[in-house]
Amino acid sequence: xxxxxNPSVDVVVPHRCDLGxxxxxxxxxxxxxxxxxxxGHIHEYRPGERVYSxxxxxxxxxxxxxxxxxHFMAALQHGFAFVDRENGTVVPIxxxxxxxxxxxxxxxxxxxxxxxxxxxMALDERAGAGNxxxxxxxxxxxxxxxxxxxxxxxxxxxDQKKMYYIDSPTHSVTVFDYDPSRxxxxxxxxxxxxxxxxxxxxxxxxxxxxMLWIAHWDGWQVARWHPGSGEKLLSIPLPAARITSCTFxxxxxxxxxxxxxxxxxxxxxxxxxxxxxxxxxxxxxHAQGEPASRFLTETPLRT
Ligand code: BGC
Ligand code: CA
Numbered sequence: 143x144x145x146x147x148n149p150s151v152d153v154v155v156p157h158r159c160d161l162g163x164x165x166x167x168x169x170x171x172x173x174x175x176x177x178x179x180x181x182g183h184i185h186e187y188r189p190g191e192r193v194y195s196x197x198x199x200x201x202x203x204x205x206x207x208x209x210x211x212x213h214f215m216a217a218l219q220h221g222f223a224f225v226d227r228e229n230g231t232v233v234p235i236x237x238x239x240x241x242x243x244x245x246x247x248x249x250x251x252x253x254x255x256x257x258x259x260x261x262x263m264a265l266d267e268r269a270g271a272g273n274x275x276x277x278x279x280x281x282x283x284x285x286x287x288x289x290x291x292x293x294x295x296x297x298x299x300x301d302q303k304k305m306y307y308i309d310s311p312t313h314s315v316t317v318f319d320y321d322p323s324r325x326x327x328x329x330x331x332x333x334x335x336x337x338x339x340x341x342x343x344x345x346x347x348x349x350x351x352x353m354l355w356i357a358h359w360d361g362w363q364v365a366r367w368h369p370g371s372g373e374k375l376l377s378i379p380l381p382a383a384r385i386t387s388c389t390f391x392x393x394x395x396x397x398x399x400x401x402x403x404x405x406x407x408x409x410x411x412x413x414x415x416x417x418x419x420x421x422x423x424x425x426x427x428h429a430q431g432e433p434a435s436r437f438l439t440e441t442p443l444r445t
Pocket of ligand 2: 163164248249294295344345386387
């Protein structure tokens with residue numbers, strides 16, 4: 143039994159992603175879903191039954207969220223789309239960057255009211271080329287922030303008054319006042335900075351105590367941060383440098399699922415981190431997450 147000071151880290155399934163990202167726990171199916179952005183795969187694993195499956199959707203897959211009906215809302219290389227959970231059929235909704243071949247969607251997540259937020263980045267990681275968007279329940283796409291470099295982690299406070307956001311190269315977490323009734327955000331300010339030596343902040347989630355769990359790209363860790371003081375509260379070392387995102391799952395939301403990447407590593411680097419690209423699970427943490435918010439819309443999957 144792991145104890146509080148010594149949580150266990152395990153590989154969930156013997157599969158290695160190129161750019162594993164966007165873990166989301168499906169409470170209904172008791173499944174962890176995650177994407178491999180570059181080849182465009184959506185993975186699912188049900189730890190209870192030990193069943194693994196994947197969908198290949200034919201374009202880069204930045205992030206997925208669950209819809210109320212169990213299918214996916216997705217932010218893909220070519221915009222927002224529904225993805226049929228059973229057969230991977232992609233039903234495009236809108237592509238706000240249709241004219242920009244150099245960008246793709248990256249991280250995304252549903253807000254507490256069931257709107258889907260997702261941001262873009264340049265394929266060559268050019269500074270300031272990305273944007274943050276929000277898709278509402280009527281399937282209207284709203285531009286929320288411009289001049290983003292690598293749009294990444296999103297999280298909302300339990301009282302639904304704050305939205306946290308990571309644009310990775312800023313090395314900081316930005317906090318916005320958030321209005322749950324309209325999905326509006328205020329101007330935003332830096333909540334805290336992450337020192338360079340910790341790695342680059344990537345995806346994130348929030349626990350029931352309002353603390354942020356941040357994946358550290360090239361930082362070999364996932365860490366718990368206090369958004370008010372900027373204090374680093376806990377670090378979980380992982381056997382891969384490029385830690386990309388995390389979410390709580392399991393029957394009581396006490397297991398922390400953590401994605402990682404192998405992309406961009408040299409053969410020598412891969413030799414010392416053969417588990418790069420794996421999905422890890424951290425157990426024995428004294429922290430608990432909340433169910434993932436689902437995308438709410440009246441629009442049927444096929445229109
Ligand atoms: C992106 C990568 C990027 C990394 C840097 C990830 O979310 O998908 O392309 O290099 O963030 O933090
Ligand atoms: Ca990410």
